[in-house]
Amino acid sequence: MKKLTILGSTGSIGTQTLDIVGREPDRYRIEGLAAGSNVDLLVRQARQFRPKTVCLSSKALADEARPHLPAGTKAVFGDEGLVQIAAETDADTVMTAIVGSRGLPATLAAIDAGKSIALANKETLVTAGHLVMRRAAERGVAILPVDSEHSAIFQCLNGERRQDIQLITLTASGGSFRDRTREELHGVTVAEALNHPNWSMGAKVTIDSATMANKGLEVIEAHWLFGLPYDRIEVLIHPESIIHSYVEFVDRSVVAQLGLPDMRVPIQYALTYPERRVSPAEPLDLAKLSALHFRTMDYDRYPCLRFAYESGRAGKSVPTVFNAANETAVARFLNGEITFLQIEDVIASVLDRHEIVEVPDVTAIAEVDAWARRTAASI
Numbered sequence: 001m002k003k004l005t006i007l008g009s010t011g012s013i014g015t016q017t018l019d020i021v022g023r024e025p026d027r028y029r030i031e032g033l034a035a036g037s038n039v040d041l042l043v044r045q046a047r048q049f050r051p052k053t054v055c056l057s058s059k060a061l062a063d064e065a066r067p068h069l070p071a072g073t074k075a076v077f078g079d080e081g082l083v084q085i086a087a088e089t090d091a092d093t094v095m096t097a098i099v100g101s102r103g104l105p106a107t108l109a110a111i112d113a114g115k116s117i118a119l120a121n122k123e124t125l126v127t128a129g130h131l132v133m134r135r136a137a138e139r140g141v142a143i144l145p146v147d148s149e150h151s152a153i154f155q156c157l158n159g160e161r162r163q164d165i166q167l168i169t170l171t172a173s174g175g176s177f178r179d180r181t182r183e184e185l186h187g188v189t190v191a192e193a194l195n196h197p198n199w200s201m202g203a204k205v206t207i208d209s210a211t212m213a214n215k216g217l218e219v220i221e222a223h224w225l226f227g228l229p230y231d232r233i234e235v236l237i238h239p240e241s242i243i244h245s246y247v248e249f250v251d252r253s254v255v256a257q258l259g260l261p262d263m264r265v266p267i268q269y270a271l272t273y274p275e276r277r278v279s280p281a282e283p284l285d286l287a288k289l290s291a292l293h294f295r296t297m298d299y300d301r302y303p304c305l306r307f308a309y310e311s312g313r314a315g316k317s318v319p320t321v322f323n324a325a326n327e328t329a330v331a332r333f334l335n336g337e338i339t340f341l342q343i344e345d346v347i348a349s350v351l352d353r354h355e356i357v358e359v360p361d362v363t364a365i366a367e368v369d370a371w372a373r374r375t376a377a378s379i
Contacts, residue, residue: 007034008097031089055081087113118270119145129224144270150268152244152257171238175210216308237295324372325350
């Protein structure tokens, strides 16, 4: 039986993970569930799966939840509680599905405790890939990708030698505005930006998909997961999201992973690897699709992706700044403070103002992250 803790249990990845767990309850034991502020949903999850510990973002929310939790389930809160639930339960695997850089300390704590990581929090590797991958290697901990693109690459590389990789290509849906020119993006609304044509995701990830910042974060994540330089990681727009990503090898063979858009497939694969289980997803019928389409990436149309490549190549503190500036800019857009296109302007301005420094530990990363957020909020 796999013992599982989920960080971000009330979000899109968390709820789909629990859907998988609920279909095979004899295979899984939920040890911990961590959420932000969605008390009602967390309480319902706790009543169904009866974890030993739950975590909410504040003491007030934890106090609100406690009277409604099943007997034997305790509630913790805040960043300290998040680290506690990640490292101090009996879980053998921690699903890290918290959006943003807040999941980094908890992920490192889980690695230090020897727990396998099902990684759905790309910001963890963007801001601290050098720390996370080194720590995982030292502890002998597996990092299993959950993002559909990285899961696809991971599956394509099963049994292959890393030195035989010529190129990996991450596919991108193109987001909510993939059929609009830049001129047509002036004045777009939050509701329009949140209307993703292929996926049902949280607000922040959906906006990132529209700006292509999400794909930029995935490029940096792929660099750390697969140990490849940035000039061997490409991005291709694929509107149908059927080919989730692919690998070209030195002999020019290309291996791809295909499937209908359903995040339960990569989630389940991360939980059951190296085993494959029957999936709740619908089967792929290529004859019914009849055609798949692809577009070359335009870095002028999607400057956030260019910022990500530049940040990744610069290394040191720059990816942390890119991520923090993007998170802040997206939040400001969702709050109605800036326009959609000004997300790019805020990120570019913060990157221009940043003086690159080394980030040897979590404290240094936190300081750079805080500076970038303050700066992005002031522009």
